[in-house]
Amino acid sequence: MTYLSRPAPEEGIPKTVPGEPLIAFKDVRIGFDEGDVLQGISFEVWPGETKVLLGESGSGKTLIMKMAAGLLRPDAGRIWVMGHELSEMKEQDLLDFRRHVGFVFQEGALFDSLTVAENVAFRLREESVAEDEIETRVREALRFVELEATVDQYPGELSGGMRRRVSIARALVDRPPLVFYDSPTAGLDPVTSQTIIMLVLRRRDLQGVTSLLATHRVQDAFGLAAFRLEPSSGRLLRVNFDGQSPVQGGAKQLAAPAAPATVVASAPTNVLVLRGGRVYFEGHAAEMLHSSDEYLKKFLASAE
């Protein structure tokens, strides 16, 4: 059984409540000594959705990601993830909860004293998975990010882009249904950034993973909104921003066929723009593209 076709473990996984969002923020506020950084933050992420948090540096994107993963507690407001209200959970319960979500840190946050293979296997070893299964799953995860050859290397020997890809492999090795990507393309060159976004897109379209992705690059949001990977053929299709209809003549064949996959009917990608510690815009990428708002236009212009 391959990594991608293996069913996710059922036992102990936090359940998604039918008809309710996977993530819900309600009037969340957080601040530090210098004052509030975020205030009145409310939004929802539905199962299968990819929500892109756009904002300038220091706008609080990482804080939202960390609060959603229970790594930080808000000063006010409520946060529900997978039917659990995080602000009411004890740290021990949060540790159990986090075993069922993936988190890709901005700089990778790989354990520098462990090899790439040990980094990817970290969670599996914590769960006392058999060593032969660990090896198989680690190789499959690293193959997914095209870094199988780096198993015995240390993070310090890898480039920035490779470290992010190992971090993605570490986050997905246990097939979590929800993944947080904290600025996965920050500080990377355009080609490597595109590779990272392709990995996010493959996770979304081949496995139906719900994602919250923070970035300051508009290109990342539109890359995710404008393309869809056809699981059966491995073709990358240009679609309308609602994720449904392939555009005539907009398909191109990927160099290598994708791994065996489950079908995802649609992959809605929505954008949430942060400004001044508040939600400035929330909606489809297409709405943002056609907006007449000066700030959004300025944001869009930065991608040109």
Added chain:
Amino acid sequence: MPEAGEVESIPSLLGDTLKRQVFAVQDYALLVMQCVANVFTPPQYWGDTLAQMDQIGVGSLPIVVITSFFIGGVMVLQTAGQFQRFGETALTGDAVSLSLVRELGPAITALLVAGRNASGIASELGSMVVTEQVDAMRALGTDPIRKLVTPRMIAMVTMLPLLVAVADFVGLVGGFIVAYFTLRLGAVQFWTRAVDALEGGDLVQGMAKPVIFGFLISTIACFQGLRVKGGTQGVGRATTSAVVISSVMVLVFDFFLAKVLLFIFGKAG
């Protein structure tokens, strides 16, 4: 909050500083409680604990052996003149033995270990904090206190008494060699007096202190490492604080432990 250019009043500054210290003590107490509770609940990271035992115990052995040898030797050099004046050079063994086992062995070994390992622990954990490795651990569902702090605490608490035992013995060897060459004291005379001078209470005192010192050094170093803020400069500050605070605490606790243990074993003055 004062406006730009406005100077905070001294009472306000003192109040803030005091508040920060109280919160720090509270956080330290919480860390210690969780660290101790982890010893009695699964999962245990025995592999990490053994690695720490090797790093702290075996790694510190060379400096402990060299230092204690010369401390034993210098004690004889310093006391020999006094004993010679009273014609009681035979008491050299008693003096070296009692002072090493009761006091100098535990205190100096703890200070050496604090200098070597508290700095290492604080900088290692501090670096993990600033590079988000500790957050990554939490994001992967692993408790950093259980994985990082408890193994270091167990390793330090078990290794420090063993290092003290080695230090006591090597110190006595150093004392004997110097006594042999300077006072012409025979081996039988030195070692008989050195061993006879010791009572059960002295050994208990000598072995109880390093357990407490080990606990203090490891938990203070981990606490300083885990509360690092401000990048590499913060790591540097945490490393310095870990060594300074743990060394001072070793000496402060040494005084109170000596008082309590001397009282328990009926030797209080």
